[in-house]
Amino acid sequence: MKKRKIIVSLFALLGLASCWEDVEVELDLGEPQLAVSDIGLAVGEKIRIAISPDPVVNWDSVLPFYEQTHARLWVNGREETLHLRLIEDSLQLNPYNPYYNCFFESDCIAREGDQIRIEASHDGYAPIVAENTVPSVVPIESVSYTFHEDTIWFQSSIDFQLTFRDKPGEVNYYGLSVCQWLGENEIFPSSEFGTSGYGYIYTDGEGRYCSYGRLDTSKEPIIKFRPGTVDYIVDEYTSMYADFFDDSEIDGETYTLHLSYSSLYSEIQWYKPDSTGSLYMDTTFIPDSLYLQVDLISLSQDDYYRNISNWAARGFLSESFAEIGLTDPTQLYTNVKGGTGLLSARNISRHIIRLKNPKSEPEPDVFPERVD
Amino acid sequence: MQRRSWVALCLLFVCLQWLQAGEPRLTLAVKQAPIEKVLLEVERQSGLRISFESSLLLHVRPVTMDVRDATLSLCLYDLFHGYEIDWIITEKYLILKRKGEVFSSGQDTLRLISLQEFVVNADSLRHAATLTDEPGHEILSGGRIQQIPTFMSQPDLVKSIQQLPGVALGTEGMAGMYVRGGNNDENLFLMDGMPVYQVSHVAGLFSAFNPDAVESLSFFKGFFPAKYAGRLSSVTDIRTKQGDLRRFHGGVGLGLIQGNAYLEGPLIKDKLSFHFSMRRSWADLITAPTFAIMNKREFWGKGDGYNARYSFHDINGRMDWIQSERSRWSLSVYSGDDFFKIHGWDGSSSSDEYEQEDKYKIRWGNFATALNWNYRVNPKFQSLFTASYTRYRSKLFYSQQEHYYNVDYIESQTVSGIDDGRLSWQFSYRPNRRNRIQGGISARIQGFRPEYMEEGTFAGDEMTEESVQVKTQNALRMIGNENVLYLSDRFYATDRLTLDAGLAFATFYLKRKLYTSLQPRLSMRYLWNENWSTKLSYSRMSQPVHLIPSTYLDLPTDVWLPSTDKVRPSVSDQVSAGIYFSPSRTYSFALEGYYKHQQHLADFKPWVGRLPDGMPWEDKLTDGTGRSYGLEFIARKETGKLTGWTGYTLSWADRQFADINGGRRFPSRYDNRHKFNVVASYKLSKRVELNASWVYTKGNWITLLPNNSSPTNYAIRNNYQLPDYHRMDLGINIYRPSKKHPGRMGIWNVSIYNVYNRRNYILAWPESTDRNNPNLVKVRHLALFPIIPSFSYTYKF
CATH class of the missing domain: 2.60.40 (Immunoglobulin-like)
Incomplete structure (x- = not known):
């Protein structure tokens, strides 16, 4: 936020006594x-x-x-x-x-x-x-990991290595999706939302409650879509790394991705609104195990290009400059002739990492019983 | 007695020969040519600048003469005998005057006069002469550029050209040039033969050309002589000033934004001279101490601080060496740079243990140098060798260091640029009175570095420079080779009909891909009588490099990209035709029409990032076509107290790309249907000159959606036209010659930009949308430049 203020201030300085006017116009947006x-x-x-x-x-x-x-x-x-x-x-x-x-x-x-x-x-x-x-699946051969326990905030992180073998002789596109399962469904009311402190809970395609933390691909050289210098200047969100790549550097090879995932929640706090509309904590749930779902997604070329356009749209130029009319807004990639949107096609190879929840261990007694 | 007379005569003859031995020698062959055209040729061959009071040549009839290797005095005698015209030749000027007119005191007064008044009036010579040249060709002198009132009292070469018909204004205050529907990168700027790639400072507020260093410029927009290649829409050939071979001159100036200085003079009298000029902004000299004081007083909070700085500079240098009558050398150097930096640190105001420091830096600029050797083999054959090197760089740097028990550091740097080295040889051959053959060959090596990125990180206890791990991306430089061979002949078929036929053959090679291009250039001029002429021309141009802007502004983050196997060179075909009327030397009128068709124009696909990211830049581009056509009218007044011109342009320009706007044709951003210009200069007295300019144009096109945030599903481009733009600028130049020191002069300039404070909106974005009708949008329009008075002072000696 501080960085955006600097940039906006610069424009304001340049403008000196700039002035503005609002006008209602009928835009030509083409045919629906x-x-x-x-x-x-x-x-x-x-x-x-x-x-x-x-x-x-x-x-x-x-x-x-x-x-x-x-x-x-x-x-x-x-x-x-x-x-x-x-x-x-x-x-x-x-x-x-x-x-x-x-x-x-x-x-x-x-x-x-x-x-x-x-x-x-x-x-x-x-x-x-x-x-x-529909692309063919590229199976995950193995996953190894190192768990970093956070006993203060209970937002642990995990470094993991995912090995797969690219299909030779064809152009393959990949995406990554990592999320945390939050436990058994029957515990959570189906029509209410909750927060686990810093994130929101979603339901995946199979109806399970998941939380999407931060997937860090910065150590992975195969991920070519990295923040540009201008993105670093803007804010941390746009300085995140991408989660999609192609096989131009690994065609036909066995490759190991080095990834990190942070914000693994050990405790789920469920909030409900009271009669005044304010949220109060209703339930605290501490699962015995933490589940990390790691998906290696085989993307079609169109899905890959769609990822590229989403990536481009989150950049400083696309967001801030486009909002003030200094550049053309980024258009979402489409494979629909005569229309818009995406006929998507993908294939998923999934691996589940199961971890013991450190918070499910009983806490040591601050004042242990004296043994004479 | 007879013997003494004979000896005296011989001695006199020898003396005259000795005196005339130092004079330039000329070859002139013209028939019924206007005196202005002849004088231009005299100026070109002699190297002197011709100056004269504006009404002096009004009654001089068209000239017929044929002399070879004759002295300047003899030529002038042939031209002006029978007229009440006399002349004075100085080391730098040829001054025409009325017979009997006396100048008050010797050389100093001549220098003073030539500094002030007559130099400006020499423009009438050039403008009148263009009536007989190619269509779409303009010549501006440094003096004329300094007359046009401009933003912050800073004369600007590009903004002067923007006042001509056929040249769109672009975005207000920015120095982009959009000629006859072309893009900003389709303009070739040559400074003494050196190409210049980044021609603007401060994101385009000022151009990179210091008017103090500019002698004259030739601007081509319709017909392009065969020697020019590499750009589609225009060529601006700039000649910088040569140093005075006899005396030292100089000047210093100070304005609200910048200061400038120049110095010229002989290193070896009559043989070797230099001209040096520089300008630099001075705002950072104020901001740096201001921030230092604010930091010391903890204005931002305890332990917090900021430091910000912006500056730009230009340096032009030139040395000329007259090796002999036939051989002349010149060495030109140009360096221009912009630098912007913000440094902020977050100290103990937020937390005792936490510290953060951010640095942002951006630097961009050109360095260029050219060595020219002009050799006259004989009066019919001249050659020019040129060796030049140009380097353009843009660097964007960011770093952040956080210190909270441990150190977390990240830095990122994006570098782009182009290196351009060229060798060329050109010749000019006049086998007879009817033909002027020109030809040449050039070889160029270009190194492109489009998207080089460095990223460094560190996490640990103590950071040192060596401990930062740096990764690079796109480190490979691409090397391209461009060669051009050209030949042309200007053929004076009859007294009335002149034909110019040329052919340029260009090749461009990069990454195992070779492109070739045959570019015919044809021009015809028919002189109906001494007042009326018509011209017709055709030019094919090819452009193997592209600068595709990421925004509507001319930003240093924009990158020059070469043609590759995936990105073809752009090609344009342009036909121009015009009719020209000059009833007298005071007035001239021209009506010109054109049609231009462009192929293989490059633009970003609408769904990709415009800054370097993980996608190869070649895959980001798409190929399309453009067309533009229009009519341009200009009326000039060349002589008298009031001079200037008024112009009107009616034009259309559009684009078509398969990937953009659903494949439908859409208007070019600068498709301004109508444009009016008035530029006037009025000499109130010998020392006071009033200048005014007024421009009206239809607004630029932008893409405006109900919600401009990205990404969007709309496949729309340039669907909204900003409101009409018009603006008046006024300026006054007051010349104050020094009474104590003849030859010295102070010049005050006071300018008012946007005199009636018109709100010219240059940006617009959506504020809100009607829920029931997404087409109905409340749009906020932003104007940036209100009325801005400014002044500057220049001292010349």
């Missing part, structure tokens, strides 16, 4: 588009696609919009039937966003190498076409 949302094609799951208008004007009109949208799906050249689904609760990818209440679902299960194609049309919108191929 159809957007394919990023549900993701995961191997072993039914193919599900969400198609919505962009921009979304009225959330209440999502179901009627789907009912009037014509969507078709081809898998490996063969057309598959799509069913319109409506689920009251969210898809549990993002409980705060009703955007995913409607989606098209196929009975077809996504498999490695499947070539997926969708077409969709809706009155008043240009028709869209999107294609992608």
Whole structure:
């Protein structure tokens, strides 16, 4: 924050007696588009696609919009039937966003190498076409780790090494996702949110409660997307390292990633609102074990480019300069012709690290019983 | 007696020969040419600057003469016998005057006059002569540049060019040049043959060219002589001042932003001279002690402090050596730099155990040098050898050190730059009166370092320089080779018809990829009578290097990128045609039209980062086309107390990229449909000169979305046009010659930028959106430059 103030002050100095004026204008934003949302094609799951208008004007009109949208799906050249689904609760990818209440679902299960194609049309919108191929999985061969216990704040960290073998002769793209499971689901109320002190709890695609701490890839030279000098100047958030890479330097080789994960929570504090709306601590839960879920994600090229555009968008130029009209905003990468969004396709290799929770050990007595 | 007379005559003849032996010798072959054109040729061949009172040549008729290797005096006699015109030749000037006019006292007065008034009036010579040259060709002198009122009283070469039709203003206050719909990187700047890559200071507020060092510049925007290659839209060929071969002169000046000084004089009389000039901003001389005092008084908190500094400088140096009548050498050097630094430290105000220190530094600038050897083999054949080297660097550095029991340190540095070394040989050959053949060859080596990054970290108890672990990225330098071979002939087919036909062949090689380009240049001028002429031209240009801006500003973090196997050289084809009318030497009118088509323009893909990150820069770029067309009108008044010009441009410029704006055509950022310019200078008296300029233009285009935060799903580019822009600047120059010391003079300049305080909005962003209609947006517009008075004082001796 301090750094941003310096930069803003410089601009203000330059402006001396700069002045401004607000005007209401009708912008030319082009024709509205159809957007394919990023549900993701995961191997072993039914193919599900969400198609919505962009921009979304009225959330209440999502179901009627789907009912009037014509969507078709081809898998490996063969057309598959799509069913319109409506689920009251969210898809549990993002409980705060009703955007995913409607989606098209196929009975077809996504498999490695499947070539997926969708077409969709809706009155008043240009028709869209999107294609992608489900990448093959790259299995994690081994994971070793070193646990760093924090007995003061109980936010421990872990250094771990992940070994895998890249597939030779083809261009492969990878992503990393690391999160902490927070324990058994039945302990937590399903419709309330909680905080574990410094982070928020999310539910993953399988309905488990997870916390996403900080994945540090700075020691890993294969991660080429690193903060630039300008990012360091701005703030710590934009100086984080990326979590995606390609195989241009390791084609066909066995490689070990050196990673760190911090903010492993040993204790979960569950808050509820009282009658006045203020939050009070309701439950404290100390699990016996800590679970760290490490995913090595095989990305399609389109998913990789999408990561690049997200990375570019968090930079100083894209954020601050674009907000004040000094540069063009970064556009999200899309593989949807005639529209926007992403027909995503990925494959996941997963490893779970189980650790003994240091806080589950009984605390030593400050005043031990005297033994004569 | 007869013998004595014979001896006296011989002696006189010998004396005359001896006297004339020191005079320049000229070869002139013209038929019915305007006197201004002839005098320009005299100026070029003699090396003298011609000065005259503006109305002196009004009645001189077109000239026909054919002399070879004749003395200057003889040529002048041929030109002006029969007219009431006389002349004085000094070491640097050829001053034309009325017969019988007497100058009060010798050489000092001549120098004084030439410093003040007549030098400026020599512009009329140049402007009138352009009526008979190629379309889209302008010549400006250093004196004319100093006349145009400017921001903070700082005469600026690029801003002067921006006052011409066909040149967009760009972003207010910034020095970018956008010529006939082109981008900022499509302009070639040559200073005595040295290319200059970064032409601005302070993010573009001032250009990198010190007007004190500029003798004249030629600006080409329509037709490009075959000797110029490497850029699409314009060529600005700058000649710096040569030092006086007889006497020392100099000057110092001080303005609100900067100070400047120059000195010229002989190292060996009549043989070797030098000209040195420099300017430097002086704001940091105030900020440094101010911050020191504030830190000492713990203004920011106990143990906290800041130090900030910004400065820029330019140094121009030139030496000229007249080895012989045929051989001349010159060595030019240019160095320009910007430096910005902020240093902050967080001491014990937050915590006794915690300390933090941040440093930000950015430095960018050019260093360039050129050695020119001009050799006249014979009156028909001249050659020019040039060896030049230019280096541009930009360095952005950041470091942070935190000390909380242990030390955590991180530093990051991004370096980009270009090294450019060139050898060239050019010749000019006049086999007869009708032909002027020019040709040459040049070889250039360019080293590119687009995205070099260093990152250093340390964590531990005690940090030393050696303990910081440094990693580098993109350390490899790319070496490119560009060669150009050209040949052209200016053929005077008849008295009325002149044809200029040239061909340039260019090659560019880098990373095992060779590009070749054949660039025809054709120009035709038809003189209907002494008042009317028409011109038509065609030029093909190729550009193997690209500077793609990351923002709408001209920032030092922008990087020069070469063409590779993935990024092709840009190509442009331009047709220009015009009609020109000059009823007298006082007035001239020109109407010119053009159409330009550009291919393989490079721009960032809309979804990539514009600063160095992990993506190879070649993969970030996409290829597109551009087109621009328009009409330019200019009316000039060259003589009298009031001089100046007014211009109007009607133009269109757009772009089309498959990856941008959904593949649809979109307006170029500087597609300003209409532009009006008025530039005027009025001599109130011999010592007071009033200057004014007024400009009106339609606004620039920007990308404006309901929510400008990134990332966005909108595939839109340049969908909003800023409000119209107009501004008036006024200035007054007061010349105060010293009575005690003839030849010395003080010049006061008072300028007012944006006299009527017009709010010209240069930025805009969305503030809020209507929930029911995302197209309806409240947009905040920001103007940066209100009315700004300023002054400067210059002392010349």
